[in-house]
Amino acid sequence: xxxxxxxxxxxxxxxxxxxxAVSFLTFIAAVFFLVTKxxxxxxxxxxxxxxxxxxxxxxxxxxTRHIVEQMGFGEIQVTxxxxxxxxxxxxxxxxxxxxxxxxxxxxxALCKAxxxxxxxxxxxxxxxxxxxxxACAVGAAEPLKMTRSELVGxxxxxxxxxxxxxxxxxxxIGIMLYLAFRFEWKFAVAGIIANLHDVVIxxxxxxxxxxxxxxxVLAAILAVLGYSVNESVVIFDRIREAFRKYRKLNTHxxxxxxxxxxxxxxxxxxxxxQMMVLSMLLFGGPTLHYFAVALTIGILFGIYxxxxxxxxxxxxxxxxxxxxxxxxxxxxxxxxxxxAGAVV
Amino acid sequence: MNRYPLWKYALLLVALLVxxxxxLPNLFGEAPAVQVSSxxxxxxxxxxxxxxxxxxxxxxxxTPDFVHLEAGSIRARFHDTDAQIKxxxxxxxxxxxxxxxxxxxxxxxxxxxxxxxxLTALHAFPMYLGLDLRGGVHFLMQxxxxxxxxxxxxxxxxxxxTMLRDKNIRHAGISREGNDVAINFxxxxxRTQAQNLLRDQVPDFAWVPSGxxxxxxxxxxxxxxxxxxxxxxxxxxxxxxxHNRVNELGVAEPVILQxxxxxVVVQLPGVQDTAKAKDIIGRTxxxxxxxxxxxAEATAALSGTGPVPFGTERFTEKGGAPxxxxxxxxxxxxxxxxxxxxxxxxxxxxxxxxxxxxxxxxMKDVSRESxxxxxxxxxxxxxxGQVVTAPVIRGELGNSFSITGGSMSAQEASxxxxxxxxxxxxxxxxxxxxxxxxxxxGKENIDKGIASVTWGFVAxxxxxxxxxxxxxxxxxxxxxxxxxxxxxxxxMLQATLSLPGIAAIALVLxxxxxxxVLINERVREELxxxxxxxxxxxxxxxxxxxxILDSNVTTxxxxxxxxxxxxxxxxxxAVVHCLGIVTSMISSVMFSRxxxxxxxxxxxxxxxVSIGTxxxxxxxxxxxxxxxxxx
Numbered sequence: 001x002x003x004x005x006x007x008x009x010x011x012x013x014x015x016x017x018x019x020x021a022v023s024f025l026t027f028i029a030a031v032f033f034l035v036t037k038x039x040x041x042x043x044x045x046x047x048x049x050x051x052x053x054x055x056x057x058x059x060x061x062x063x064t065r066h067i068v069e070q071m072g073f074g075e076i077q078v079t080x081x082x083x084x085x086x087x088x089x090x091x092x093x094x095x096x097x098x099x100x101x102x103x104x105x106x107x108x109a110l111c112k113a114x115x116x117x118x119x120x121x122x123x124x125x126x127x128x129x130x131x132x133x134x135a136c137a138v139g140a141a142e143p144l145k146m147t148r149s150e151l152v153g154x155x156x157x158x159x160x161x162x163x164x165x166x167x168x169x170x171x172x173i174g175i176m177l178y179l180a181f182r183f184e185w186k187f188a189v190a191g192i193i194a195n196l197h198d199v200v201i202x203x204x205x206x207x208x209x210x211x212x213x214x215x216x217v218l219a220a221i222l223a224v225l226g227y228s229v230n231e232s233v234v235i236f237d238r239i240r241e242a243f244r245k246y247r248k249l250n251t252h253x254x255x256x257x258x259x260x261x262x263x264x265x266x267x268x269x270x271x272x273x274q275m276m277v278l279s280m281l282l283f284g285g286p287t288l289h290y291f292a293v294a295l296t297i298g299i300l301f302g303i304y305x306x307x308x309x310x311x312x313x314x315x316x317x318x319x320x321x322x323x324x325x326x327x328x329x330x331x332x333x334x335x336x337x338x339x340a341g342a343v344v
Numbered sequence: 345m346n347r348y349p350l351w352k353y354a355l356l357l358v359a360l361l362v363x364x365x366x367x368l369p370n371l372f373g374e375a376p377a378v379q380v381s382s383x384x385x386x387x388x389x390x391x392x393x394x395x396x397x398x399x400x401x402x403x404x405x406x407t408p409d410f411v412h413l414e415a416g417s418i419r420a421r422f423h424d425t426d427a428q429i430k431x432x433x434x435x436x437x438x439x440x441x442x443x444x445x446x447x448x449x450x451x452x453x454x455x456x457x458x459x460x461x462x463l464t465a466l467h468a469f470p471m472y473l474g475l476d477l478r479g480g481v482h483f484l485m486q487x488x489x490x491x492x493x494x495x496x497x498x499x500x501x502x503x504x505x506t507m508l509r510d511k512n513i514r515h516a517g518i519s520r521e522g523n524d525v526a527i528n529f530x531x532x533x534x535r536t537q538a539q540n541l542l543r544d545q546v547p548d549f550a551w552v553p554s555g556x557x558x559x560x561x562x563x564x565x566x567x568x569x570x571x572x573x574x575x576x577x578x579x580x581x582x583x584x585x586x587h588n589r590v591n592e593l594g595v596a597e598p599v600i601l602q603x604x605x606x607x608v609v610v611q612l613p614g615v616q617d618t619a620k621a622k623d624i625i626g627r628t629x630x631x632x633x634x635x636x637x638x639x640a641e642a643t644a645a646l647s648g649t650g651p652v653p654f655g656t657e658r659f660t661e662k663g664g665a666p667x668x669x670x671x672x673x674x675x676x677x678x679x680x681x682x683x684x685x686x687x688x689x690x691x692x693x694x695x696x697x698x699x700x701x702x703x704x705x706x707m708k709d710v711s712r713e714s715x716x717x718x719x720x721x722x723x724x725x726x727x728x729g730q731v732v733t734a735p736v737i738r739g740e741l742g743n744s745f746s747i748t749g750g751s752m753s754a755q756e757a758s759x760x761x762x763x764x765x766x767x768x769x770x771x772x773x774x775x776x777x778x779x780x781x782x783x784x785x786g787k788e789n790i791d792k793g794i795a796s797v798t799w800g801f802v803a804x805x806x807x808x809x810x811x812x813x814x815x816x817x818x819x820x821x822x823x824x825x826x827x828x829x830x831x832x833x834x835x836m837l838q839a840t841l842s843l844p845g846i847a848a849i850a851l852v853l854x855x856x857x858x859x860x861v862l863i864n865e866r867v868r869e870e871l872x873x874x875x876x877x878x879x880x881x882x883x884x885x886x887x888x889x890x891x892i893l894d895s896n897v898t899t900x901x902x903x904x905x906x907x908x909x910x911x912x913x914x915x916x917x918a919v920v921h922c923l924g925i926v927t928s929m930i931s932s933v934m935f936s937r938x939x940x941x942x943x944x945x946x947x948x949x950x951x952x953v954s955i956g957t958x959x960x961x962x963x964x965x966x967x968x969x970x971x972x973x974x975x
Binding site: 150174215222283287 | 425622789799854857917
């Protein structure tokens, strides 16, 4: 099987201007949504409380919202989570409210609304682990269960945001240094711009759809940043090789050749990674949902940006044969260089 | 050229074997078990306890898989939950008798790996499951370090006062200002005298003179080294106290760890009742020293012939006997600096107490007037007081004194010391993060995580086999080897697997196939360029290597950033991610090359390799399929 039967180099760079314009517009749109709508941060960043309850029957979201609203915690969010029976309730930090009791209060209010009573319940799971929890009991039945609760204090949130920024900065600088060392500063700049533009676009999606931006999404973004930079690396590698091999071609044609000869590999590797991510999206359940969504957008735009954007930016920056071919360390020990010894 | 020396094959084989052995324990699942551990720091779980446990189980008519003693706890594994619960009751009865409120041993239901003993003997253990996969509660607690420092300064101010008085150095007032101790003096000579004394006696504080004329001052602030020491001591004592309190919950494997300089993580698997957990963790036990009332009315009240006299309270002593104690508090636990078991001059066991300067002064005054009387030490927990001990005062007491009692054993002495110490936290703590995950949600998370990895893996493997034929098979096998290696390394490190960790495994597999695609495409390309198959394989691997290294370095940079700055779930993701990158380099380059070498390497006159269609542009295209699969 062979998907890519490309006879001639595809003139990608001829359309570089249009492609870059498309990128630029998407980028601007993403920034626009980020500024106007903002990210919907998870409580890990903002601080607050999340309670997930599972009803025995399909949950009536509006009723649940009404009950919790009456408790006066300020701006709350009640949504379905995964199935129709699972409800997620988000509560903000409110000064004067003892935060570590919020989850319990919400649960008991919901329980009371179903004519239940909160009791301490002790059971042994089928595996044989003893479990102690608060259960809502109506006789022997249990109309709702608390499946998860999470509480984050305000100081933790600020710290996490700081750490996230540090991690992003460290990744960007580390990758740029590596690319500059391995190739040339123009490639470093081109590579990082191309991939940061991916990051902004992912964030734009999260802002536009108001998807929850959690720590897992952040991890996905950083992982995809490192991953799609390597796509640019592969193309840059080819550009350097082509500069050495084909002395007659101009920069334009060299880049076209490099992209054409790697396009098959680019699409297949991204396709395989995407298969994994798709599997997470399908089978991973709600907890992994946005993680997989961020990866999917990142991978798709990663192909686009490393193929069309990175090389084009390098071209605008004026990459020349001399920049790469004279280059020191990679050159000296390279036994495969067809021009070895032929350079003055 | 495509042959590995024997040692390389051997190395790969060993890696495969080790990978298999260490991954294996994860596949057996878990079996019900009963875990016995000590509820008191002074009680040790040893082999005699193990024998008692074994005996109790046999008497209950249950046969365990094994009864093991390891790392201070006993684990007995059973076949099913019925046996487990029956055994638990029998063990609890045998070890703790009818005592339920203050048991000596914690007998808890638990899960242990079902993996056979020969694996355990090889130190092959399954990975720990994180709370999000197992269910339980997680607390992150912030220790109020400012309070710890203030407390230290407070007690120092009092100590300095005593010190100066003992040396007859006249000062014009001592006070605590923030975390500093400030002393006023009226003349220079006294100040110098004081400064010399304090410099020698109190090395933890740096003493700086200031002011002029008759308004002279000496300000002592904690040295940076002492600040760290105070904070370390505070967090250590808090962790010890937390351990004691958590033990009461009867959790099989609680995790209590320091995180950073001033935080403590508490994880309690299997506990969902946060209210109760918080109640116990956040409990403040207080200690009070009060005089015992020995008057006639009190004696009458004890024998039940009269009412409890005015201004007194009735408590029970440790043995269960009632005792009448005055309401007036002599000292509280705040004044108690330390309590240690020891021996007196007659080599009888004793509890040695140290109180701060304020406490010492009060003790001195009170004890002078009450020689021959009894003083009760009462521990209040959950609003209920219990008399720990009520010794008779034998003489005038200072800042350190001992309790010795005719019949006190060494064991009792250390128990009492622990009780006196364990009561309080060195600094207040606040819960800043709390997570509860229900057990069913944990189970669901595991299933979903495994399903995503499995289906993703299958899809990628099928695609690789279809697209690259034999080389695809090698790639898929190498990917499987990667998974095996990654799981083995994680198990060896005894890493805690969480849902983000499983996601990282899936992602790593998706990214690892990248290296094989690179290699296979490169080999195809070399074939297309007209190289002989053997040379094409060789050149393909050689040339792809540099690119693979490059791409992994950039991914690793992102992974390390996450590892360095991430916390909690992100750290779990980052660990797996970084390890996965390393194992994927080994498996997709070395291992797949090994497979290729084994398959094709020995054939001298290899005409073609099975790597799918090698398509050649131009008129030669018709001949492309001959290159593939035409041996």
